[in-house]
Amino acid sequence: xxxxxxxxxxxxxxxxxxxxGTRPDCMPDELLDYFAELNKKTFVxxxxxxxSTLNKTLERVNRQHTWEESVEAITRTAEREVPVGVHLIxxxxxxxxxxxxSHAVEIxxxxxxxxxxxxxxxxxxTAMAKEFRLLPESFHLxxxxxxxxLCVDFAxxxxxxxYIERFASQSPxxxxxxxxxxxxxxxxxxxx
Numbered sequence: 001x002x003x004x005x006x007x008x009x010x011x012x013x014x015x016x017x018x019x020x021g022t023r024p025d026c027m028p029d030e031l032l033d034y035f036a037e038l039n040k041k042t043f044v045x046x047x048x049x050x051x052s053t054l055n056k057t058l059e060r061v062n063r064q065h066t067w068e069e070s071v072e073a074i075t076r077t078a079e080r081e082v083p084v085g086v087h088l089i090x091x092x093x094x095x096x097x098x099x100x101x102s103h104a105v106e107i108x109x110x111x112x113x114x115x116x117x118x119x120x121x122x123x124x125x126t127a128m129a130k131e132f133r134l135l136p137e138s139f140h141l142x143x144x145x146x147x148x149x150l151c152v153d154f155a156x157x158x159x160x161x162x163y164i165e166r167f168a169s170q171s172p173x174x175x176x177x178x179x180x181x182x183x184x185x186x187x188x189x190x191x192x
Contacts, residue, residue: 018038024073027076032046047084048073048074051088052095088103097153113163115163123175167185169185170184
């Protein structure tokens with residue numbers, strides 16, 4: 001069924017490739033083999049929502065996958081010569097700046113092509129929003145300048161061969177509780 005959907009999307013005029021975003025624990029070998037063949041004909045990039053390199057954090061935010069599973073998925077994908085990207089959330093509960101900067105060092109050891117960074121956002125109607133309301137002291141939401149500085153420090157530690165495709169997420173204002181920096185993504189990128 002998934003392959004049918006990918007083929008349908010690629011059949012549209014002027015579509016020149018496909019980027020698949022998924023969890024690191026949701027990529028079977030059969031699908032990777034399909035992407036390896038597809039990558040010989042068109043652009044393919046697989047992006048994994050890794051979010052953190054720390055298992056304690058992944059458990060804390062209920063991701064239901066481990067860092068080791070992320071490394072394994074990234075490695076299996078790259079072994080098939082399919083470009084790989086990761087998404088990380090900077091500022092997850094319990095992580096220090098040092099922890100966040102260590103993510104750059106850890107992912108730099110991997111065969112990646114792209115990285116997308118996201119600041120922690122508290123979104124209405126989520127379990128994290130409820131926790132934020134009950135235990136706000138458990139969260140450190142970055143101020144804009146603090147986050148810009150952190151992104152610069154992160155980039156300085158990152159493998160220079162990686163492309164950073166994004167420094168921040170932009171959720172709809174109607175859903176966003178915090179932080180509200182009042183900037184578009186391109187404006188934040190200019191600051192970095």
